[in-house]
Amino acid sequence: MSRAGGAGAPGVDPEQLWLSSARPRRGRKPAYSREAITAAAVALADAEGLEAVTMRKVAARVGAGAMSLYSYAPDKETLLELMVDHVSGELPTTNTLTGDWRADLKAIARLQRAHMLRHPWLPAALATRRVPGPNTLAFLEHALAALRPTGLDGAAKLEVFAQLTAFVAGHVAHEIARTAASQSPDRAAAEARYLAAVAADGRHPELAEALAAPGRPLTPEATFTRFLNRLIDGLDTD
C-alpha cells in the first residue's frame, strides 16, 4: 500500500503490485480501496474515453483528493494496468470448453471481441505491454486449457494466444474507429469527397475501381468471422 519501497526505473515491480496483500498493522486505515478506485477509472474510461482518465477526475469520482490515489497505485501507468486486469475479470474462465479446440479458440476470440467493444479503450490500453494481473492470468489459463488438445509446446501455445489477442485488438480498434468516423456525417462526407478526388486524378486506377464497385456492405462482424476462421483453421498441431 505504501509508496515506500518503489521498484526500479521503468514500470512497477509486479510482485509488489499483484502479490502483496497483508495490510500494514500500523498507521491510518485506508478510506478507499484499490478496487473502488480502479472501478471508478474503468467507469470513466467506458463513459468518456481513455483520455478522460486523469488522476483528478478519477479521484473526484471516488470522492477522494487527487493525491490520495497514490496510496493505492504508484503512478498512472500502474492504474492503467489495474484497469486492464479489472475488466479482464468479466471474461469467463471455466466450464466453457467443448474439447474441439478450434471451436473453443474461436469462441474465446469472440468473447474477447465483445469484451473490447464493451470497453472501447481496451485495444489502446493493451497496445503497450503490461504485466498480466490475476484476472488476465486466469483467462490465459483458460485459453491454454483450450489449446491443450493441440499438443503444441508451451511457448507455441503462448504465442498463439498472444497473436490471437493482438489480432482481435487490431480488428476491434479498426472497427471502433470506423464506427466513430461514420457517426460524424460531416467528417465522413469530407473524407468521401477527398477519396473521390484522389480516385479521379488518374494515378490511382486500382483505388478508383475499388471505390466504384458496389459490393455488399461487409459488416464488421462478418469480416471478423472470416479472418478469424482463416487464422484458426490454418493452425497446425505439429
Place this chain on the structure above:
Amino acid sequence: MSRAGGAGAPGVDPEQLWLSSARPRRGRKPAYSREAITAAAVALADAEGLEAVTMRKVAARVGAGAMSLYSYAPDKETLLELMVDHVSGELPTTNTLTGDWRADLKAIARLQRAHMLRHPWLPAALATRRVPGPNTLAFLEHALAALRPTGLDGAAKLEVFAQLTAFVAGHVAHEIARTAASQSPDRAAAEARYLAAVAADGRHPELAEALAAPGRPLTPEATFTRFLNRLIDGLDTD
C-alpha cells in the same frame, strides 16, 4: 497554410490538409516548410519515441518558435498524420509485383514489418484512425494492384489490406514491447520471478506447464512468418 478556415470539430478536413497546394500570393514568405517540420518530428520520434514529440521540441529541432508550427499544421494530431504519411513514402510502390498474389502480399507484409521496426512508433500512431495521405494512398494503390489477380471485389480488397496492416501492426507492437522488456534485465527478472510464483500456486497448471517446457526459442521473425503464411494462404478468391 493559414490557420484561417479551420474545419469542423473532430480532426481536420482532408481536402484542406492534402489537396491545397497553391501558395498565397500575398503575405510573408514561410521560413520553414511542412516537409522540414514533419521530418524533424519523425527524427525525434525515431530517436526518442512518440512521447518525446512535443510541439516545443519539434520546433526547437527546426529552429522555430513553438507557435510557428501552427502555420503548417492546425494541431498536434494533424502533425501525427503528416508523420505517418511522411514515412509511408519510404515504402515501394512500383515494379515489385510478380503476379503471384500470395507471394506479393507476403512481400508487402514483410516490407510493412521492416518499416514499422524502423519506426517503432508507427504501430501506436496507426492505432487511431487517420485519413490516408498521398504516400499512404500510393502504397494502398500498390497493394490493390497486388490483389488484382484475386478477382475480389473492391470492398473485399480494401478489407484484406486493412486487416493485413492491422495484423502486422499488432505483431510488431508486441515484438517491440518484448524486445524493450528484455533490454531491462531487472524488469525481466522480476517478471520471471512473478510468473514463476503464480505458476507455483497450484491454480494455474496449464501456465505452469507452458512455462516449464523448454521448447525452441521462437524468434519473432519465425513467428511472424508462420502467422503471415496462415493468414494469406487461407485467403480465398471467391
Place this chain on the structure above:
DNA sequence: CTCAATATCCGTACGATGTACGAGAATAGA
C-alpha cells in the same frame, strides 16, 4: 495513558504540455 512509529489523506506547488491570443515583421499588389 502516553507517546513514538507508521500509514493514509490531501492542499499546495512545480514543471511540462497543447494551444489561444495578439503584437510585430515581412511581402505583394494598388
Place this chain on the structure above:
DNA sequence: TCTATTCTCGTACATCGTACGGATATTGAG
C-alpha cells in the same frame, strides 16, 4: 507609399502527472 495579407513567436492559460510535507488517524511499546 499604403494596405491587405500572411507568417513568426513571446506570453499566457488551463490541464496534466506528481513531488513534497503537514495534518490526521491508527497501533504497539513503555
